[in-house]
Amino acid sequence: MNENCKSGFVTLIGRPNVGKSTLMNHLIGQKIAITSNKPQTTRNRIQTVYTDERGQIVFLDTPGIHKAKNKLGEYMVNIAEKSIKDVDVILWLVEPTTYIGAGEQHIAEQLRHCKKPVILVINKIDTVKKDEIPKFIDAYKEVCDFAEIIPVSALRSNNTDTVTDCIFKYLPYGPMFYDEDTITDQPMKQIVAEMIREKALRSLDEEIPHGIAVCIDRMKERGNTGIMDIDATIICERDSHKGIIIGKGGSMLKKIGTQARADAENMLEMKVNLKLWVKVKKEWRDSDFLIKNFGYDKKQEEI
Ligand SMILES: Nc1nc2c(ncn2[C@@H]2O[C@H](COP(=O)(O)OP(=O)(O)OP(=O)(O)O)[C@@H](O)[C@H]2O)c(=O)[nH]1
Numbered sequence: 001m002n003e004n005c006k007s008g009f010v011t012l013i014g015r016p017n018v019g020k021s022t023l024m025n026h027l028i029g030q031k032i033a034i035t036s037n038k039p040q041t042t043r044n045r046i047q048t049v050y051t052d053e054r055g056q057i058v059f060l061d062t063p064g065i066h067k068a069k070n071k072l073g074e075y076m077v078n079i080a081e082k083s084i085k086d087v088d089v090i091l092w093l094v095e096p097t098t099y100i101g102a103g104e105q106h107i108a109e110q111l112r113h114c115k116k117p118v119i120l121v122i123n124k125i126d127t128v129k130k131d132e133i134p135k136f137i138d139a140y141k142e143v144c145d146f147a148e149i150i151p152v153s154a155l156r157s158n159n160t161d162t163v164t165d166c167i168f169k170y171l172p173y174g175p176m177f178y179d180e181d182t183i184t185d186q187p188m189k190q191i192v193a194e195m196i197r198e199k200a201l202r203s204l205d206e207e208i209p210h211g212i213a214v215c216i217d218r219m220k221e222r223g224n225t226g227i228m229d230i231d232a233t234i235i236c237e238r239d240s241h242k243g244i245i246i247g248k249g250g251s252m253l254k255k256i257g258t259q260a261r262a263d264a265e266n267m268l269e270m271k272v273n274l275k276l277w278v279k280v281k282k283e284w285r286d287s288d289f290l291i292k293n294f295g296y297d298k299k300q301e302e303i
């Protein structure tokens with residue numbers, strides 16, 4: 001065994017919208033997971049890798065744990081809850097509040113049984129007064145036996161280095177799982193699909209984004225020209241939603257496409273020619289076949 005190198009798996013769990021994906025992107029220093037102010041942004045387990053001289057952390061960003069209203073929701077919650085069993089350290093993210101609701105109690109119940117180090121991360125401390133923070137820490141101390149409690153602001157990079165330090169403290173010694181240049185196991189196509197979904201999430205109002213999926217129909221470099229042709233379809237659940245996604249004279253679709261293309265060009269480091277289509281598939285979120293078809297595969301539930 002290598003006594004100098006630590007390595008292991010760490011899951012980020014919590015209710016939707018607490019900032020799990022924002023924190024993970026920040027800890028690895030690159031934007032891989034999409035983020036938005038709409039709950040249930042993350043739908044799959046997103047695996048990323050952080051390596052430094054102390055060793056390697058494999059992060060699993062998971063969908064927010066919530067009361068599922070359809071099969072897609074059940075799939076998402078299952079991924080998050082299962083991840084607890086497969087990792088060395090758990091990061092539980094919460095909002096800065098003394099009110100600990102049923103959602104948090106449900107998560108705490110599972111953590112009490114898991115016998116693994118749980119680090120409680122109280123995120124978004126930029127939204128509260130500094131002298132209030134001890135109150136939140138005390139409230140959460142009653143809930144579970146935590147290895148550590150760390151107040152942070154993922155958005156403002158406040159105290160996030162402490163999170164990495166703490167994870168290394170609790171990781172076992174062992175060899176690295178990936179070479180040191182690896183950042184994620186997400187296929188390029190999937191990252192591009194997620195970029196498009198992020199722009200749609202951020203541009204559209206409440207109800208519609210939850211019923212959206214994105215499929216990449218084609219992604220191919222045009223000869224050796226340094227131009228990537230990407231054809232993608234945004235799937236939604238209703239004809240009325242289709243109209244909104246396209247917008248007046250195609251304005252909304254153009255906005256989503258322009259923003260997604262900029263992100264894709266940055267990541268792929270080449271020019272991107274992005275064509276977007278919109279299709280309706282009624283109630284796809286309750287169809288096992290379509291859920292799988294749109295990339296939410298049961299295999300994802302396992303590491
Ligand atoms: N003020 C503030 N906002 C934050 C912070 N961290 C994240 N946010 C915001 O909170 C919202 C949700 O962030 P995400 O990272 O998408 O949250 P998530 O927990 O991954 O959400 P799901 O994937 O839906 O479970 C976004 O609008 C973020 O910008 C923080 O430290 N401070």
Ligand SMILES: [Mg+2]
Pocket residue numbers: 020021022033034035041042061062063064
């Ligand atoms: Mg997320």
